[in-house]
Amino acid sequence: MATHVLLIVLPALLFSVIMADHIPLQDFCVADVGNNRAVLVNGLSCKDSKTVQANDFFFSGLHLPGNTSNPVGSRVTPVTVTQLPGLNTLGISMARIDYTPWGINPPHTHPRASEILTVLEGTLEVGFITSNPDNRLITKVLSKGDVFVFPVGLVHFQRNVGKVNAVAIAALSSQNPGVITIANAVFGSKPAVSADILAKAFQVDSGVINKLQSKF
The missing domain is CATH 2.60.120.10 (Jelly Rolls)
Incomplete structure (x- = not known):
């Protein structure tokens, strides 16, 4: 019975760990915007913690x-x-x-x-x-x-x-x-989505699509 319970509970625990937000391993990682160092955290490098000031927060x-x-x-x-x-x-x-x-x-x-x-x-x-x-x-x-x-x-x-x-x-x-603003994404993409595709998706004439795309 214990083995069966373990087989049920363990995958659930692993799934919850995978889906959870990552917990920082330091007090903070103030983004050093504009610095392209190789070591990045969440896509940004960290300022040296000794140089961090109140204005960073x-x-x-x-x-x-x-x-x-x-x-x-x-x-x-x-x-x-x-x-x-x-x-x-x-x-x-x-x-x-x-x-x-x-x-x-x-x-x-x-x-x-x-x-x-x-x-x-x-x-x-x-x-x-x-x-x-x-x-x-x-x-x-x-x-x-x-x-x-x-x-x-x-x-x-x-x-x-x-x-x-x-x-x-x-x-x-x-x-x-x-x-993602829906209208901007659908009608204002660069390059534009084919009017034929959007006309079929929205079930309207392609002229309507052309007019909408012109606004975005």
């Missing part, structure tokens, strides 16, 4: 509204390892998102992170779409102080449904979560 600016004068009416101000080198190897990041009335953060995915969103001001309609084959839309309207989570890799969005500007803070489970 500091970022200022999330109190400032983002410029939302663009076609979608929103602006994301990221705080990833690029902006805050001390995040390197810590597996977290964040962003401020500003929205004009009826502005949207367009449908997108984060390939390397789940996201938890907190509304600071305004009213947001948020949602995500489950994977194939169901493609179920899960959506909710949030007010100031409300929190919503978007699972890793799923397409999600936010829209300001109020009459005033809205602000949210997003926390993400990766120092570099990545972002």
Whole structure:
């Protein structure tokens, strides 16, 4: 019996270890941005710990509204390892998102992170779409102080449904979560995806695809 239990439990433990985030083996590894030394941690080299200062763990600016004068009416101000080198190897990041009335953060995915969103001001309609084959839309309207989570890799969005500007803070489970904005990726790739392929995928005339590609 003990052998059978071991055979069941051991693969589960091994799987959990493989899937878990790597635990840093030092207190920190402040990214030495721009240094291309051979030894890299998470794709970046570490500064000499003796030269690390408080500013390596500091970022200022999330109190400032983002410029939302663009076609979608929103602006994301990221705080990833690029902006805050001390995040390197810590597996977290964040962003401020500003929205004009009826502005949207367009449908997108984060390939390397789940996201938890907190509304600071305004009213947001948020949602995500489950994977194939169901493609179920899960959506909710949030007010100031409300929190919503978007699972890793799923397409999600936010829209300001109020009459005033809205602000949210997003926390993400990766120092570099990545972002794939669906419309930009599909219609704005370089080189462009063949209009014939997209026309068949979206079941529209190729002229519609050509018009969409021209916008991106």
